[in-house]
Amino acid sequence: MKVEQLSPRGFNEQEFIKTPYIDDITERALTYIKAGFPVNFSGPAGTGKTTLALYLASKIGRPVVLLHGSSEINSSNLIGGNYGYRRKYKLDNYIHSVQEVEESLYYQWVEGILGNACRNGMVLVYDEFTRSRPEVNNLLLSVLEEKILSLPGWQKEKHYLRVHPDFRAVFTSNPEEYAGVHRAQVALIDRMINLEMGQYDRHTEIAITSAKSGLSEDEAAFIVDLVRNFRKKCGLESNVSVRSSIRIAAIIHSAGEKACLKNNGEFFGKIITDVLFSEIRDAEPEKRQLAVKIIKEIIAQ
Ligand SMILES: Nc1ncnc2c1ncn2[C@@H]1O[C@H](COP(=O)(O)OP(=O)(O)OP(=O)(O)O)[C@@H](O)[C@H]1O
Ligand SMILES: [Mg+2]
Structure with a gap:
C-alpha cells in the first residue's frame, strides 16, 4: 500500500499550470470542498485528475495525505490494526556463554491512514479509489455522511471515532472499463460531487x-x-x-x-x-x- 504524507505546501504550485479551463474546474471543486462535500474527479487516463486533486488539496490549508487505491488495501490499513512483536536478548557481562532470549508478542494499536486523517482533520486525497475493493471503501460511507468512523469491535474503549470538522476528502477514479477498476458503489458515489473530466482544451x-x-x-x-x-x-x-x-x-x-x-x-x-x-x-x-x-x-x- 502506497501512502504519502504531504505538507499543505507539499504540492509545487509553480509547476501547476492555470488556464481558464483549469481555473473554472478548480474553483468549483474548491467551493464544494469548502462547503464540506467530497469531490471525485473521474475520467480517462491523462486528463489531469491526480494533478488537480493534489492542487485542490494544497489549497485547503490542512495537512494532506495521499492514498493510492489498490486491491491490496484492507480495513486495517485504513482504520488501524493491532501489531507488535518483541524479542529481547539478555547477555551476561561476565559469562559470555550465558544469553537469555525473551520473546513476547504484544499488541499495540497502530492507527491507519483514514483513522489518522479523520482524527486530525487532514485532507485525504484518495487517488484511483475504485482500484480498492468496494467492501473496503464501504468504511467511507459513514465517514462522509454521519462523520463517524467505525472502529473494529475488539477496540474495547471506543467503537467509533468522531470525524474532525476539518477533515476533507478528494477522490479520483478511472472509467469502469479500465483493467483493475471496480465498479464504485452507488451509495459512495452519491456522497460525492462527481466532476467528469474530459481531455483538456x-x-x-x-x-x-x-x-x-x-x-x-x-x-x-x-x-x-x-x-x-x-x-x-x-x-x-x-x-x-x-x-x-x-x-x-x-x-x-x-x-x-x-x-x-x-x-x-x-x-x-x-x-x-x-x-x-x-x-x-x-x-x-x-x-x-x-x-x-x-x-x-x-x-x-
Ligand atoms: N494543471 C496542470 N499543470 C501542470 N501539469 C499538468 C496539469 N494537469 C495535468 N498535468 C500533467 O498532465 C499529465 C497527466 O495528468 P495526471 O497524471 O494528473 O492525469 P490523470 O487523469 O491522473 O491520469 P491517470 O488516470 O493515468 O492517473 C501529468 O504529466 C501531469 O503532470
Ligand atoms: Mg492519476
Missing part, C-alpha cells in the same frame, strides 16, 4: 506541454495539434491525452531536435510513431489498424 494542452517539456509554445502547439488530430481521427479519446504530447515534446527537447516534419523531420516522425503506438497498445485491433494508417498520413503531411 487545446490552449491548456499547449501550456502544459510547453511547461513540462521546456519546448517553446509554438513547438508545443505543433505537437499538441498533431496529437489532437490523431486522437480525433482514431476516436481514441481515452488513450491519447496531454501525456502523449508531453512525452513527445520532452523527447524532442532532450534530444535537441526540432518539432518539425519538413526538412529532416524523419526523427520527429519516428518519435511520434513510437509514442502514439505505445499509448494505443490496449486499443481494439481495428482501431490500431486505423491508427497506423492515420499516423502515416500525419507524418506524410
Whole structure:
C-alpha cells in the first residue's frame, strides 16, 4: 500500500499550470470542498485528475495525505490494526556463554491512514479509489455522511471515532472499463460531487506541454495539434491525452531536435510513431489498424 504524507505546501504550485479551463474546474471543486462535500474527479487516463486533486488539496490549508487505491488495501490499513512483536536478548557481562532470549508478542494499536486523517482533520486525497475493493471503501460511507468512523469491535474503549470538522476528502477514479477498476458503489458515489473530466482544451494542452517539456509554445502547439488530430481521427479519446504530447515534446527537447516534419523531420516522425503506438497498445485491433494508417498520413503531411 502506497501512502504519502504531504505538507499543505507539499504540492509545487509553480509547476501547476492555470488556464481558464483549469481555473473554472478548480474553483468549483474548491467551493464544494469548502462547503464540506467530497469531490471525485473521474475520467480517462491523462486528463489531469491526480494533478488537480493534489492542487485542490494544497489549497485547503490542512495537512494532506495521499492514498493510492489498490486491491491490496484492507480495513486495517485504513482504520488501524493491532501489531507488535518483541524479542529481547539478555547477555551476561561476565559469562559470555550465558544469553537469555525473551520473546513476547504484544499488541499495540497502530492507527491507519483514514483513522489518522479523520482524527486530525487532514485532507485525504484518495487517488484511483475504485482500484480498492468496494467492501473496503464501504468504511467511507459513514465517514462522509454521519462523520463517524467505525472502529473494529475488539477496540474495547471506543467503537467509533468522531470525524474532525476539518477533515476533507478528494477522490479520483478511472472509467469502469479500465483493467483493475471496480465498479464504485452507488451509495459512495452519491456522497460525492462527481466532476467528469474530459481531455483538456487545446490552449491548456499547449501550456502544459510547453511547461513540462521546456519546448517553446509554438513547438508545443505543433505537437499538441498533431496529437489532437490523431486522437480525433482514431476516436481514441481515452488513450491519447496531454501525456502523449508531453512525452513527445520532452523527447524532442532532450534530444535537441526540432518539432518539425519538413526538412529532416524523419526523427520527429519516428518519435511520434513510437509514442502514439505505445499509448494505443490496449486499443481494439481495428482501431490500431486505423491508427497506423492515420499516423502515416500525419507524418506524410
Ligand atoms: N494543471 C496542470 N499543470 C501542470 N501539469 C499538468 C496539469 N494537469 C495535468 N498535468 C500533467 O498532465 C499529465 C497527466 O495528468 P495526471 O497524471 O494528473 O492525469 P490523470 O487523469 O491522473 O491520469 P491517470 O488516470 O493515468 O492517473 C501529468 O504529466 C501531469 O503532470
Ligand atoms: Mg492519476
